[in-house]
Amino acid sequence: MEYVIEMLGIRKEFPGIVANDNINLQVKKGEIHALLGENGAGKSTLMNVLFGLYQPEKGEIRVKGKPVSITNPNIANDLGIGMVHQHFMLVNNFSVTENIILGNEPTQSGKINLKDAEKQVKDISEKYGLAVNPSAKISDISVGMQQRVEILKTLYRGAEILIFDEPTAVLTPQEIKELISIMKTLIKEGKSIILITHKLKEIMEVCDRVTVIRKGEGIGTVNVSETNPNELASLMVGREVLFTTEKTEPKPAAEVLKIENLTVKDSRNVTVIDSLNLSVRAGEIVGIAGVDGNGQSELIESITGLMSSESGSILLNGKDIRNQRPRKITEAGVGHIPQDRHKHGLVLDFPVGENMVLQTYYQKPFSKRGVLNFKAIYEKAEKLIKEFDVRTPGSSTLARSLSGGNQQKAIIGREIDRDPDLLIAAQPTRGLDVGAIEFIHRRLIEQRDKGKAVLLISFELEEIMNVSDKIAVIYEGKIVAIVNPKETTEQELGLLMAGSSRREAGATT
Amino acid sequence: MNLTRYFNIIVPAIAVLLGLICGAVIMLITGYDPVAGYAALWNGIFGETYYIGETIRQLTPYILAGLAVAFAFRTGLFNIGVEGQLIVGWFAAVWVGVAFELPKIIHLPLAILAAALAGALWGFIPGLLKARFKVHEVIVTIMMNYIALYLTNHLIQYVLSDKGDKSETIFASASLSSPLFQELTDYSRMHYGIFLALIGALVMWFLLEKTTKGYELRSVGFNQNAAQYAGMNVSRNIILSMVISGAFAGIAGAMEGLGTFQYVSVKNGFTGVGFDGIAVALLGGNTAIGIIFAAALFGGLKVGALNMPSEAGVPYELVEIVIALIILFVASSYFIRWILLRFKKEGK
Amino acid sequence: GSSGEKDNAGEDKKEGFSVAMVTDTGGVDDKSFNQSAWEGIQSYGEDNGLKKGQGGFDYAQSQSDADYETNLNKLVRQKFDLVYGIGYLMTDAVTKIADQQKDAKFAIVDSVVDKPNVASITFKEHEGSYLVGVAAGLSTKSNKVGFVGGMEGSLIKKFEVGFVEGVKAANPDAEVIVQYAGTFSDAAKGQQVAEIMYGQGADVIYHAAGGAGNGVFTAAVDLKTKSPDKDVWVIGVDRDQHELGEGDGFNVTLTSMVKGVDVAVKDLAEKAKGGDFPGGEIIEYGLKENGVGIAPTQDNLSEDVIAKVDEYKQKIIDGEITVPFE
Amino acid sequence: MSILHMLELIIPTALFVAAPLIFTALGGMFSERSGVVNIGLEGLMVIGAFVAIVFNLTFADQFGDATPWLSILAALAAGALLSVLHAVASITFRADQVVSGVAINFLAIGLSLFLVKLFYDKGQTDRITESFSKIDIPVLSDIPVIGPLFFSNGYITTYIAILTAFAVWFVMYKTPFGLRLRAVGEHPMAADTMGINVTKMRYIGVILSGAFAGVGGAVYATIIARDFSHATISGQGFMALAALIFGKWHPLGAMGAAIFFGLAQGLSVIGGQLPLLEDIPTMYLLITPYVLTILALTGFIGRADAPKALGTPYEKGKR
Numbered sequence A: 001m002e003y004v005i006e007m008l009g010i011r012k013e014f015p016g017i018v019a020n021d022n023i024n025l026q027v028k029k030g031e032i033h034a035l036l037g038e039n040g041a042g043k044s045t046l047m048n049v050l051f052g053l054y055q056p057e058k059g060e061i062r063v064k065g066k067p068v069s070i071t072n073p074n075i076a077n078d079l080g081i082g083m084v085h086q087h088f089m090l091v092n093n094f095s096v097t098e099n100i101i102l103g104n105e106p107t108q109s110g111k112i113n114l115k116d117a118e119k120q121v122k123d124i125s126e127k128y129g130l131a132v133n134p135s136a137k138i139s140d141i142s143v144g145m146q147q148r149v150e151i152l153k154t155l156y157r158g159a160e161i162l163i164f165d166e167p168t169a170v171l172t173p174q175e176i177k178e179l180i181s182i183m184k185t186l187i188k189e190g191k192s193i194i195l196i197t198h199k200l201k202e203i204m205e206v207c208d209r210v211t212v213i214r215k216g217e218g219i220g221t222v223n224v225s226e227t228n229p230n231e232l233a234s235l236m237v238g239r240e241v242l243f244t245t246e247k248t249e250p251k252p253a254a255e256v257l258k259i260e261n262l263t264v265k266d267s268r269n270v271t272v273i274d275s276l277n278l279s280v281r282a283g284e285i286v287g288i289a290g291v292d293g294n295g296q297s298e299l300i301e302s303i304t305g306l307m308s309s310e311s312g313s314i315l316l317n318g319k320d321i322r323n324q325r326p327r328k329i330t331e332a333g334v335g336h337i338p339q340d341r342h343k344h345g346l347v348l349d350f351p352v353g354e355n356m357v358l359q360t361y362y363q364k365p366f367s368k369r370g371v372l373n374f375k376a377i378y379e380k381a382e383k384l385i386k387e388f389d390v391r392t393p394g395s396s397t398l399a400r401s402l403s404g405g406n407q408q409k410a411i412i413g414r415e416i417d418r419d420p421d422l423l424i425a426a427q428p429t430r431g432l433d434v435g436a437i438e439f440i441h442r443r444l445i446e447q448r449d450k451g452k453a454v455l456l457i458s459f460e461l462e463e464i465m466n467v468s469d470k471i472a473v474i475y476e477g478k479i480v481a482i483v484n485p486k487e488t489t490e491q492e493l494g495l496l497m498a499g500s501s502r503r504e505a506g507a508t509t
Numbered sequence B: 001m002n003l004t005r006y007f008n009i010i011v012p013a014i015a016v017l018l019g020l021i022c023g024a025v026i027m028l029i030t031g032y033d034p035v036a037g038y039a040a041l042w043n044g045i046f047g048e049t050y051y052i053g054e055t056i057r058q059l060t061p062y063i064l065a066g067l068a069v070a071f072a073f074r075t076g077l078f079n080i081g082v083e084g085q086l087i088v089g090w091f092a093a094v095w096v097g098v099a100f101e102l103p104k105i106i107h108l109p110l111a112i113l114a115a116a117l118a119g120a121l122w123g124f125i126p127g128l129l130k131a132r133f134k135v136h137e138v139i140v141t142i143m144m145n146y147i148a149l150y151l152t153n154h155l156i157q158y159v160l161s162d163k164g165d166k167s168e169t170i171f172a173s174a175s176l177s178s179p180l181f182q183e184l185t186d187y188s189r190m191h192y193g194i195f196l197a198l199i200g201a202l203v204m205w206f207l208l209e210k211t212t213k214g215y216e217l218r219s220v221g222f223n224q225n226a227a228q229y230a231g232m233n234v235s236r237n238i239i240l241s242m243v244i245s246g247a248f249a250g251i252a253g254a255m256e257g258l259g260t261f262q263y264v265s266v267k268n269g270f271t272g273v274g275f276d277g278i279a280v281a282l283l284g285g286n287t288a289i290g291i292i293f294a295a296a297l298f299g300g301l302k303v304g305a306l307n308m309p310s311e312a313g314v315p316y317e318l319v320e321i322v323i324a325l326i327i328l329f330v331a332s333s334y335f336i337r338w339i340l341l342r343f344k345k346e347g348k
Numbered sequence C: 001g002s003s004g005e006k007d008n009a010g011e012d013k014k015e016g017f018s019v020a021m022v023t024d025t026g027g028v029d030d031k032s033f034n035q036s037a038w039e040g041i042q043s044y045g046e047d048n049g050l051k052k053g054q055g056g057f058d059y060a061q062s063q064s065d066a067d068y069e070t071n072l073n074k075l076v077r078q079k080f081d082l083v084y085g086i087g088y089l090m091t092d093a094v095t096k097i098a099d100q101q102k103d104a105k106f107a108i109v110d111s112v113v114d115k116p117n118v119a120s121i122t123f124k125e126h127e128g129s130y131l132v133g134v135a136a137g138l139s140t141k142s143n144k145v146g147f148v149g150g151m152e153g154s155l156i157k158k159f160e161v162g163f164v165e166g167v168k169a170a171n172p173d174a175e176v177i178v179q180y181a182g183t184f185s186d187a188a189k190g191q192q193v194a195e196i197m198y199g200q201g202a203d204v205i206y207h208a209a210g211g212a213g214n215g216v217f218t219a220a221v222d223l224k225t226k227s228p229d230k231d232v233w234v235i236g237v238d239r240d241q242h243e244l245g246e247g248d249g250f251n252v253t254l255t256s257m258v259k260g261v262d263v264a265v266k267d268l269a270e271k272a273k274g275g276d277f278p279g280g281e282i283i284e285y286g287l288k289e290n291g292v293g294i295a296p297t298q299d300n301l302s303e304d305v306i307a308k309v310d311e312y313k314q315k316i317i318d319g320e321i322t323v324p325f326e
Numbered sequence D: 001m002s003i004l005h006m007l008e009l010i011i012p013t014a015l016f017v018a019a020p021l022i023f024t025a026l027g028g029m030f031s032e033r034s035g036v037v038n039i040g041l042e043g044l045m046v047i048g049a050f051v052a053i054v055f056n057l058t059f060a061d062q063f064g065d066a067t068p069w070l071s072i073l074a075a076l077a078a079g080a081l082l083s084v085l086h087a088v089a090s091i092t093f094r095a096d097q098v099v100s101g102v103a104i105n106f107l108a109i110g111l112s113l114f115l116v117k118l119f120y121d122k123g124q125t126d127r128i129t130e131s132f133s134k135i136d137i138p139v140l141s142d143i144p145v146i147g148p149l150f151f152s153n154g155y156i157t158t159y160i161a162i163l164t165a166f167a168v169w170f171v172m173y174k175t176p177f178g179l180r181l182r183a184v185g186e187h188p189m190a191a192d193t194m195g196i197n198v199t200k201m202r203y204i205g206v207i208l209s210g211a212f213a214g215v216g217g218a219v220y221a222t223i224i225a226r227d228f229s230h231a232t233i234s235g236q237g238f239m240a241l242a243a244l245i246f247g248k249w250h251p252l253g254a255m256g257a258a259i260f261f262g263l264a265q266g267l268s269v270i271g272g273q274l275p276l277l278e279d280i281p282t283m284y285l286l287i288t289p290y291v292l293t294i295l296a297l298t299g300f301i302g303r304a305d306a307p308k309a310l311g312t313p314y315e316k317g318k319r
């Protein structure tokens, strides 16, 4: 069997760390080959080497059997290698077409021939079933469409081998389904795919073979048909992993959060939350399920005071906190694990230690008469770092240099430690490996068991189903159904999220 | 960690050295005598106690202007308006200095306070516009500089004098001038303001690094979204930052008005101190201690250079070139660090 | 280069009376009063066989107004026998240093410092301006003339008032448009002001705007180049600014109001050398003292106008006309 | 004075005052659009002004009428050359771009005055004799109303400046080069993965900014100042920067902002002669342009979004 890509004995060092050490990866033509490993195992690095962004210290790369030296992305492009990056490489204020043709523009006497380009984009997108609007601006389109643009970029350049770095981490279930069918089309058209994902289910569903790496070292390659998720997980982590989180029965008590008739309009004066009602009791986890863009972000931002609302009430322990300043709301007992950890969750240029007191810096013992008490701050930070297993060289390391998983753990530690009556967790496990996910889920359930109210927002149905005690389905700014996770199926939820009523969805009760 | 500290000292030192060497090379190429040139420079700074006094006098406003720029910088704002804030501070200090005669213990602090308030007001406007309307502070501060210039000129002519070109000299009770320093330095204009500048540096360091407010200001500077998430009032902190920055600049103006000149006169153009403050702040790495050293270097070079044309026939501008090169080398410290690391590795 | 200071320091010190000046930020070649003063000092030095440098004659340039005192002090320390501060901006600096250095002799140009060791030199700019005002009033065809000032202040006011009086005296029908550029250095502003004035129909503009005045010349030269049959004139200030009005085959400089800073500076140095230093006194240079006047280059003035100007000049010298200055 | 007459007086002067700012702001746009802050525009204008004047004085006899054109070309080259320093420091050595720009400003003024003293042994140059003259644009200047306002009595350089703004707009928004340059300033890593050489694009951006600012300085010196001294360029570079931001980093916006500055200044000059305004102190007229700018920004121009990657050195693989 011929390999389209062979990476043999690859070693890549960064100052002070060996990111890849003697890794082998062989991809057959026409297969979907998974690359699996914990956060920081070295997957992205290996792919960046293949794509020509990094130069390896050692090792050989062969494309279709021929040894090659890929010193920059242009060479990778010429060799037919295309990459869809973990963090999208899109220029936000350019149009879809402009992003696709960038660096390879069709011209007519020096001028970009936009018409021609748009037609080409249209042709390719039709051929592979990648629906996009060629003239839309990136900042105006959904994440799913952005990803399709990324794929189109590689196809436009005639890529034969496509690398997907964690493509599903940012997608909604619907979008994931679409992506999977796109990948299948691509294979049918004769392409080969390398897929990085933390979701074992996806690997089992679409992949042919899987290569596992752990802490920068290659562990081996197995056929998907000959393995199972448990084996993959223990290969990658090096120990047994539990998948369904152990949970006792919830003991719901007093109502902590009660939202009545909440209406929110966005900056363009469009109603995004429409007389929404929701209640979360102490001792229970309420999961919000819904397709992205149905008002989840606005709901969280109105509860936490980051956005102002038109009307209705948001009662926390009976007191209205609607349109209060964030500080007031935090002090009233709301904890918030934000959706975007870089934008809201952390000051990346502060040390981890200072990030640990982001909301409490002005309180005793961290501040006395307006002066910070660094001793107390760093003691607290050290304690949280230990307790929440944040892997960092130290509490004075800048938050920026932590991996996503560890940044997330730091935020969760900080929020849980404040012991809020209501903990809002927005996509708390996005992009994390199974080990980290397990850890975070356990922490959320622990809070519930301590008698706190937890509101969980996630696009991962599996997460919602596993962790929540109650699922509220949000659709077009309204809670359209409340279901019991034990009595529903992903299919039913999916339909509810798409807007069909409970009866239509064929509820079992 | 130790390496960082070592670099923080050695890199600027190397930059200064490189700047001076380049200056010497330029003198050689253009037919001047570098030894004589630098000797004249040295004498112009240290040759007599008078010159030492003048150097300290010169670096005093530089420290404060540098602090003003740095304070804004550290909180994510670029204050090009230090010049204008300095001008209004100068004016306000002198106004208070000539308008009343009060006991020194009240009068002097009052005049300095007026300068700080005027500068703060001049910073408040761009801060407010930035916070409320998201107007870019760079343009507004540039415009405010010109407004400050023309407005104070007008007020000097029509309020502080009768269509004259300058104000009266301030009352002694508002003056920073120091008979002691004057005696020590043979009648230089060195004044007590230097203490104020040093205290200013201490204040900035303490405020930013040690206080709760400083933590907020830095958070807003680095990440407004996270600051808002954490319950901080972003708008208020932006305004506060510009106000404090402006107050530093205003006090720099008081140094001129109450110390160096003791009056304020109509200006044909900018004093340049505010713009030099940008260089001082950046050279000092936007830290309080760094700014003191950078200001000393700047003050020394500027005062010492006055001696170069007469003593060595070297144009004054040579020093400007040297200063520019030093800034450039400090800015390119990545390169110097890289070379140093090479050396260290090979040494091992 | 350097040179020359050491070898003559010894001998010249005894008999040579050394002089030096501090320029303002305009510098020694500002084509204006600093340059004029330096020419006076050079001429004095040459006449007396002095060399440039310590013990002879020299200047110190100020980079900012904070340097005035440092420079004055420095020159005193270098033992110059007489130190000039050039320009009214230096009033306070001279006052202060004169207090500190009671044994040194100082002079200030364009301002008054009441100290026993300072001689003050002032000029009756209004008288000179009056004369060019007469020239302008008689030369204008549109009966509209302009005055462009630099920055408002009592000094420039003297130019303005004198000029306006002169125009009115010679041509009561003429209108004078007065505009201040707000700057002594921004030539663009001067040009813009002048273009608009010419556009309004003025055909003669007198400027007292330093570097901004260069823009007035630029405007006139370019207008003339474009429409050669149109009459536009500029009256220069401080020095004979004839060369600034040079165009391709024409010159737009009507004349200039000259201020004899060089004459005054040299005059004072000679006096002081002869042991007759007028410390504590104000020496006013007017038409009578030949300290101000109309430039020798008068090619563009008609015979009649020149005759008329001379007539007025005599009247002022004789005290028949007293020119107001504020 | 009728409104039309007033406009006839103000507009031509506004245009010539704007021309140097237009060139310089366009230059700044190339640099900033590629992601490199250029606060050194002032210094680049200084060098342009200096070289143009020195060239003009030196070669006027040889080249005659072509001298001003050639001196502008010389200034273009000099500006480009000096900007290489900014490029090396801020792109290759990853210097703080603001610091490097400030250094350029100091260096330019120091170096040019140093050289003036060296060449001429005095603090400022003589006045040049060869400059541009005013022209009427054939045909267009005959259009009633508009002709006298916009197409008469202008300097050729002003018209070139305006045409250049349109040309730059074309380059920025219609050509591959423009697309790539903007991509580099918005998201350099994305551009890198598309095979665009980020470093090269940024060098080009910065060097173009030097070339344009050099021309801006040369136009100012050749047409307006006509000599070179320490005060020739004093703040115009910062005004150009303001025009660039005011114009939202858009070529035509920057041009509009520069002309706005010119108009506001013209208004302040003519204000002194308007019946209603003649008694108000000159100060109010002097601050008018600046106040108007602030009001315009606050009132209806609103926020401007800088290129996303502006000010951040690009390091491969940095998160």
Ligand SMILES: Nc1ncnc2c1ncn2[C@@H]1O[C@H](COP(=O)(O)OP(=O)(O)OP(=O)(O)O)[C@@H](O)[C@H]1O
Pocket: A014, A015, A017, A018, A019, A037, A038, A039, A040, A041, A042, A043, A044, A045, A046, A086, A403, A404, D316, D317, D318
């Ligand atoms: N540019 C870099 N500079 C220094 N170290 C780096 C760099 N990029 C990656 N590393 C190091 O290499 C290791 C591997 O990183 P890599 O991004 O390949 O992980 P990954 O497997 O993709 O993780 P994730 O699942 O979180 O995406 C990390 O632990 C990190 O410390």
Ligand SMILES: Nc1ncnc2c1ncn2[C@@H]1O[C@H](COP(=O)(O)OP(=O)(O)OP(=O)(O)O)[C@@H](O)[C@H]1O
Pocket: A039, A040, A044, A086, A400, A401, A402, A403, A404, A405, A430, A431, D317, D318, D319
């Ligand atoms: N420039 C860098 N310097 C040091 N470490 C780096 C650098 N770039 C990446 N890393 C490290 O590489 C590892 C993985 O990086 P990657 O970009 O894949 O992040 P991640 O863990 O997947 O987080 P995210 O949630 O943002 O996707 C992290 O440990 C990160 O700290």
Ligand SMILES: [Mg+2]
Pocket: A043, A044, A045, A086, A165
């Ligand atoms: Mg990765």
Ligand SMILES: [Mg+2]
Pocket: A039, A086, A166, A404, A431, A432
């Ligand atoms: Mg990841």
